[in-house]
Amino acid sequence: MRKFIEGSMAVSESVKLCRPDVVAAYPITPQTHIVEFLSQMVADGDLKTEFINVESEFGAASIVLGAAAAGARAYSATSAQGLLLMGEVIFNIAGMRLPLVITIANRAVSAPISIWNDHSDAVIFRDAGLIMLFAEDAQELMDMHPQAYKIAENPEISLPASVNMDGFILTHAFEPVDILDQKLVDDFLPPFEPVYKLDVDNPITMGLLAEPTWYMETRYKLKETMEDALSIIEKVADEFKEKTGRYYGGLIDTYRMEDAETAFVAMGSLVGTIKDVVDTLRAKGEKVGVLKIRSFRPFPAEKIREACSNLKQLVVFDKSYSLGLGTVLQEELRSCFYNRKHQPIISGFVVGLGGRDVPPQSLIDAYRKTLGKEILNEFVDLNTKVLGG
Amino acid sequence: MSKPILLTSSPGTSKVNKTGGWRTLVPVFKHDTCNDCRICVTVCPDACIFGQDNEYHPDLDFCKGCGICAYECPVDDIDMVLEVK
Amino acid sequence: MAEQTKKRKAKPPITESLLTSGHRACAGCGEALGAKLIMDAAGPNTIVTTCTGCLEVFSTPYPETAWRMPWIHSLFENSSAVACGIDAALRAKGKREGINIIAQGGDGGTADIGIGCLSGMLERNQWVLYVCYDNEAYMNTGVQRSGLTPYDTHTSTSPAGKQSFGNPIAKKPLLQIVAAHNIPFATTATIGYPADLQLKVKKALKEKGATFIHLHVPCPLGWAYKTEETIEIARLAVQTGLFPIVEMRYGEVTRVRKITKERKPVEEYLKLQGRYRHLFVSEEGKKELEKIQAIADANIEKFGLV
Numbered sequence: 105m106r107k108f109i110e111g112s113m114a115v116s117e118s119v120k121l122c123r124p125d126v127v128a129a130y131p132i133t134p135q136t137h138i139v140e141f142l143s144q145m146v147a148d149g150d151l152k153t154e155f156i157n158v159e160s161e162f163g164a165a166s167i168v169l170g171a172a173a174a175g176a177r178a179y180s181a182t183s184a185q186g187l188l189l190m191g192e193v194i195f196n197i198a199g200m201r202l203p204l205v206i207t208i209a210n211r212a213v214s215a216p217i218s219i220w221n222d223h224s225d226a227v228i229f230r231d232a233g234l235i236m237l238f239a240e241d242a243q244e245l246m247d248m249h250p251q252a253y254k255i256a257e258n259p260e261i262s263l264p265a266s267v268n269m270d271g272f273i274l275t276h277a278f279e280p281v282d283i284l285d286q287k288l289v290d291d292f293l294p295p296f297e298p299v300y301k302l303d304v305d306n307p308i309t310m311g312l313l314a315e316p317t318w319y320m321e322t323r324y325k326l327k328e329t330m331e332d333a334l335s336i337i338e339k340v341a342d343e344f345k346e347k348t349g350r351y352y353g354g355l356i357d358t359y360r361m362e363d364a365e366t367a368f369v370a371m372g373s374l375v376g377t378i379k380d381v382v383d384t385l386r387a388k389g390e391k392v393g394v395l396k397i398r399s400f401r402p403f404p405a406e407k408i409r410e411a412c413s414n415l416k417q418l419v420v421f422d423k424s425y426s427l428g429l430g431t432v433l434q435e436e437l438r439s440c441f442y443n444r445k446h447q448p449i450i451s452g453f454v455v456g457l458g459g460r461d462v463p464p465q466s467l468i469d470a471y472r473k474t475l476g477k478e479i480l481n482e483f484v485d486l487n488t489k490v491l492g493g
Numbered sequence: 494m495s496k497p498i499l500l501t502s503s504p505g506t507s508k509v510n511k512t513g514g515w516r517t518l519v520p521v522f523k524h525d526t527c528n529d530c531r532i533c534v535t536v537c538p539d540a541c542i543f544g545q546d547n548e549y550h551p552d553l554d555f556c557k558g559c560g561i562c563a564y565e566c567p568v569d570d571i572d573m574v575l576e577v578k
Numbered sequence: 579m580a581e582q583t584k585k586r587k588a589k590p591p592i593t594e595s596l597l598t599s600g601h602r603a604c605a606g607c608g609e610a611l612g613a614k615l616i617m618d619a620a621g622p623n624t625i626v627t628t629c630t631g632c633l634e635v636f637s638t639p640y641p642e643t644a645w646r647m648p649w650i651h652s653l654f655e656n657s658s659a660v661a662c663g664i665d666a667a668l669r670a671k672g673k674r675e676g677i678n679i680i681a682q683g684g685d686g687g688t689a690d691i692g693i694g695c696l697s698g699m700l701e702r703n704q705w706v707l708y709v710c711y712d713n714e715a716y717m718n719t720g721v722q723r724s725g726l727t728p729y730d731t732h733t734s735t736s737p738a739g740k741q742s743f744g745n746p747i748a749k750k751p752l753l754q755i756v757a758a759h760n761i762p763f764a765t766t767a768t769i770g771y772p773a774d775l776q777l778k779v780k781k782a783l784k785e786k787g788a789t790f791i792h793l794h795v796p797c798p799l800g801w802a803y804k805t806e807e808t809i810e811i812a813r814l815a816v817q818t819g820l821f822p823i824v825e826m827r828y829g830e831v832t833r834v835r836k837i838t839k840e841r842k843p844v845e846e847y848l849k850l851q852g853r854y855r856h857l858f859v860s861e862e863g864k865k866e867l868e869k870i871q872a873i874a875d876a877n878i879e880k881f882g883l884v
Binding site: 500502503504505506507508509511512515516529531534535536537538539540541543544545552554555557558559561563564565573 | 588590591592594597601603611615637638640641642643644645646647773798806807809
């Protein structure tokens with residue numbers, strides 16, 4: 105059924121279809137609507153789940169950890185400060201190999217306090233062992249949540265997965281969405297079979313202390329699993345395509361890359377903008393294309409190199425910055441081509457921090473500025489008056 | 494594909510750790526005035542006193558020699574003595 | 579005098595405890611004893627969550643575990659929230675009946691860093707028994723002061739010194755804070771009276787809502803006393819009035835352990851412990867003892883212990 109709905113509603117409808125056993129979340133702008141819609145569904149009897157009104161994001165994350173440990177399918181959602189407050193627990197969930205899904209409505213991290221979108225919250229957790237997928241639009245959000253559960257709950261993976269969506273841009277904008285059929289989702293996503301769980305009929309101890317003799321191997325195993333996740337993410341996307349005919353990419357997606365010489369690279373809703381930019385430039389005969397990073401963690405280095413094998417240049421548009429180093433996506437791409445036979449020229453531009461609007465013309469101007477050469481860590485559209493220039 | 498390392502343990506695997514090696518004093522159960530109250534069993538922090546019918550004994554593999562059983566025994570039937578190994 | 583002894587039914591053989599031997603608690607550890615008593619009172623149909631702390635560290639160094647029922651440790655401050663998740667999961671699966679869920683933490687994990695999550699659990703009245711093992715300091719990390727450290731106690735971060743008598747802050751009234759959430763059952767307890775503790779566990783587990791036990795557990799290392807005196811010291815804390823045994827239901831006191839016949843002055847309790855040694859060496863120290871006696875007197879007055 106096709107409906108004109110808010111991005112947050114697409115998320116809520118999608119999560120409902122995944123039949124979560126336990127939902128625990130704490131309100132934070134711009135995630136609020138997701139959880140409000142879910143609680144209305146529960147109140148109307150449309151969603152049978154244990155819905156817990158928690159005292160903080162830390163509580164929410166701990167509750168879904170406990171629920172997953174007891175063998176239940178659990179869900180939470182948050183943004184920026186809330187995600188940071190969950191921080192300790194996210195590492196804990198990944199280290200304890202418990203699968204669950206968290207929707208992150210990406211928002212700038214305080215200070216200064218900002219409720220608007222950028223990717224600074226998500227990138228903080230790139231080391232945690234959390235699978236991180238970035239959605240481009242509301243339809244992809246509908247499609248991504250069952251996929252996220254399927255990846256997380258795979259017994260070879262057994263890790264938490266995050267669905268990242270740009271705060272306000274995707275949460276609060278209305279788009280036409282094909283709501284998935286419950287039967288299709290049930291078929292695609294079977295009931296959760298935990299690899300291990302708390303059960304009085306089969307008692308085990310979880311969360312033991314690991315002395316130096318034991319700790320390193322657990323991290324090695326996590327490294328191996330994140331690598332295994334690369335092929336699982338592709339497989340699950342392909343399976344979903346078979347069932348629905350829709351494909352938003354696996355680890356990456358490409359647009360008009362067949363004969364491109366330059367590719368614009370981005371994650372999340374920005375991909376939609378750069379597709380428009382590419383169409384504009386293609387109309388003028390320029391050989392440009394789009395590289396969409398769909399899976400940020402695990403980082404699909406091999407797939408990226410494959411897709412860029414004929415490119416002269418990459419122009420990265422990033423909504424995050426690693427202070428003291430450089431823009432995050434730019435650095436990760438540079439390292440994925442380091443010492444390889446083919447190395448496109450890579451430039452990196454910082455856009456849209458704190459919800460700053462990203463007009464397509466600004467992206468074109470930035471691209472023009474490169475003149476085919478490398479520009480690194482350049483902030484786009486800075487207000488020189490504010491900077492005291 | 495590699496299966497996740499789960500880092501869990503099965504019940505009672507602690508018993509490989511023979512904490513009896515820690516003690517300097519060892520409880521001697523005299524079986525003289527014992528009235529089967531089982532207070533010694535109740536108060537042992539290491540759950541290592543066993544027996545029945547006025548005859549109780551510590552599991553020396555685990556007894557840490559804390560002396561609580563001797564202190565609490567209401568009929569003074571347990572002595573703590575320096576253990577000679 | 580002819581002794582009439584009835585032929586008593588033979589007691590059954592002793593079975594292995596649900597917190598079994600081989601754990602690395604100090605000899606004479608009050609917390610280990612308390613946990614053992616609680617687990618055995620609760621029985622094997624129990625799922626347990628525990629905060630980071632002595633109890634977790636001495637019982638679960640991989641690959642060894644002393645716990646014989648399903649048990650999970652997550653973080654320092656969230657055993658209550660993790661237990662809430664387990665409660666929700668079992669309810670969602672229709673498997674909640676007949677299972678006990680016990681969340682555990684030390685005085686730090688419960689009253690300080692964990693109080694937010696604990697308050698949430700109590701406010702939602704989730705069906706979990708929370709046990710606070712109160713040894714009155716952060717013992718596992720080296721005897722640092724906590725919110726439940728009593729007045730004038732020497733700890734490593736509130737040491738007695740030339741210009742200090744130790745912790746200058748009164749013990750946080752944890753039982754009242756918990757009971758103010760209006761939960762079905764909240765009580766203090768002590769390993770000084772093991773049978774009473776086990777009875778309280780059974781009372782708590784009968785309630786299908788949030789319940790709470792604030793358990794006083796002496797620590798031979800942190801309190802600096804002879805290991806065999808663990809239970810004696812726990813009893814003295816009650817008998818002086820410094821640790822009142824009080825049961826509360828829905829915010830009202832329903833039962834107290836009176837100390838009318840056994841009341842003792844606070845010195846009897848304090849003098850056995852190295853952590854109060856500094857109060858016995860000077861005139862100013864003796865004045866402090868009077869202040870501590872006043873705290874005990876106030877407890878006795880407030881709860882009608884005499």
